Amino acid sequence: MAILIRRLEELDQVENFDCGDEPLNNYLRRHAWSNQEKSSIGVSYVAVDEGAPRTVLGYFTLAMSSVPRAAFPKKYVRGLPAYELPLILLARLAVDRRFVGRGLGHALISEAFRISLRAADEVGCRCIITDAYRERISWYARYGFVPIEGAAGSGPQRMFLDLRTMRVALRH
Amino acid sequence: MPLKNRKKRLDPSPVDRPRKTKFQADLAPAEDRTVRLLKQELQLSSNTDFLSDALALFRWAVSERKLGHRIVSESASGERKVLVFPRLERVAPDLVLPRAEIQWTERELESLAKLASAAEADPPTDALIRALRD
Numbered sequence: 001m002a003i004l005i006r007r008l009e010e011l012d013q014v015e016n017f018d019c020g021d022e023p024l025n026n027y028l029r030r031h032a033w034s035n036q037e038k039s040s041i042g043v044s045y046v047a048v049d050e051g052a053p054r055t056v057l058g059y060f061t062l063a064m065s066s067v068p069r070a071a072f073p074k075k076y077v078r079g080l081p082a083y084e085l086p087l088i089l090l091a092r093l094a095v096d097r098r099f100v101g102r103g104l105g106h107a108l109i110s111e112a113f114r115i116s117l118r119a120a121d122e123v124g125c126r127c128i129i130t131d132a133y134r135e136r137i138s139w140y141a142r143y144g145f146v147p148i149e150g151a152a153g154s155g156p157q158r159m160f161l162d163l164r165t166m167r168v169a170l171r172h
Numbered sequence: 173m174p175l176k177n178r179k180k181r182l183d184p185s186p187v188d189r190p191r192k193t194k195f196q197a198d199l200a201p202a203e204d205r206t207v208r209l210l211k212q213e214l215q216l217s218s219n220t221d222f223l224s225d226a227l228a229l230f231r232w233a234v235s236e237r238k239l240g241h242r243i244v245s246e247s248a249s250g251e252r253k254v255l256v257f258p259r260l261e262r263v264a265p266d267l268v269l270p271r272a273e274i275q276w277t278e279r280e281l282e283s284l285a286k287l288a289s290a291a292e293a294d295p296p297t298d299a300l301i302r303a304l305r306d
Contacts (some may be wrong), residue, residue, distance in 0.1 A: 010228060027217065036270075037254065038252065038254070039270075040270040041228035041270050041271070041272055042241060042269075042270055042272060043269055062269050063269055063271060063272035063275050064268050064269045064270065064271045064272070065272050065273065066271075067274075067276065067281065067284065070274065071281055072281050072282075072284075072285045073281060073282050073285065074277065076281075076282055076286060076289070078289070079289030079290075079291075080285060080288060080289045085284075085288055088269065089272050089274060091272065091276060097228065104197045106299075106302075106303065106306075107306075109303060110304065110306055111302035113300070113304055115269075115302055115303065119269055119303075123269075126288055127287070127288060129274065142297060142299040143297060143298055143299050143300045143303060144294060144297045144299075144300045145288065146294070148280050148283045148284055149280070149282075149283040149288065150277050150278070150279020150280040150281075150283050151277065151280060152277050153297050158280055160287050160288075161300075162266060162283065162288075162290075162293035162294065163288070163293075164292075164293035164294070165293040165294050165295070165300065166300065166304065168293065168295065169296030169300045169301045169304045170298050170302075172296065172303050172304075172305070
């Protein structure tokens with residue numbers, strides 16, 4: 001199985017994608033393409049096997065965002081740059097359950113890191129943020145994501161990975 | 173003599189004078205008809221004006237695409253069409269991610285500010301090093 005990760009294309013077969021989580025399935029099937037090409041609110045990258053290059057085995061979605069400096073509590077803004085804090089949102093990451101355990105998640109997040117570094121080089125960015133399902137927190141923590149405290153309710157855990165950490169990792 | 177000298181000073185040397193470039197194109201009959209029609213619609217009398225306006229429009233499109241901006245037409249009913257023009261895609265940056273709004277709680281912003289303002293970032297984990305090396 002030779003895996004290729006590339007931008008989602010219109011003719012990709014997404015209808016049978018099943019990661020076991022309906023919101024993630026539904027996003028890929030119904031919204032990923034239009035959000036990418038029409039609304040431009042997120043770019044999705046898909047993992048495909050070179051032998052069946054239209055069948056999506058896994059995907060992730062990235063977008064840029066920022067936090068205005070004025071939004072931060074005043075006593076914490078010292079040490080922050082005098083501008084908005086630019087960040088990359090790893091909005092979704094999912095692997096079809098028929099292909100779990102083959103390192104696809106690692107391949108997808110690796111590509112998300114590489115794209116994030118390139119984006120940071122081109123447009124400037126300080127960190128990656130993701131909203132992790134509670135049962136996936138430890139998986140993201142393995143890559144150095146740390147929890148951002150203070151989420152409302154018991155929903156996903158927002159997590160942070162510093163771009164500086166990634167640049168250090170590149171030098172290893 | 174003085175008059176001659178003055179005239180010489182006012183007349184720019186061939187090096188200073190902006191050179192005009194002649195532009196000649198062999199158009200297929202259909203393209204020629206299109207040019208004529210467009211000139212008529214835009215009330216342009218000369219090919220030079222036509223080319224000059226087309227150039228301005230093309231230059232704008234290239235500069236927008238170079239910034240990663242998409243060129244979109246929107247109908248009165250709000251239907252949007254994105255211009256996809258292969259030559260323009262060549263100048264677009266390799267990677268431009270769209271923008272999303274994220275909702276933050278007050279405490280999350282405190283936590284984010286602490287993490288982002290740390291003097292030094294955390295060292296990378298083995299998994300992260302492997303991810304970027306693989």
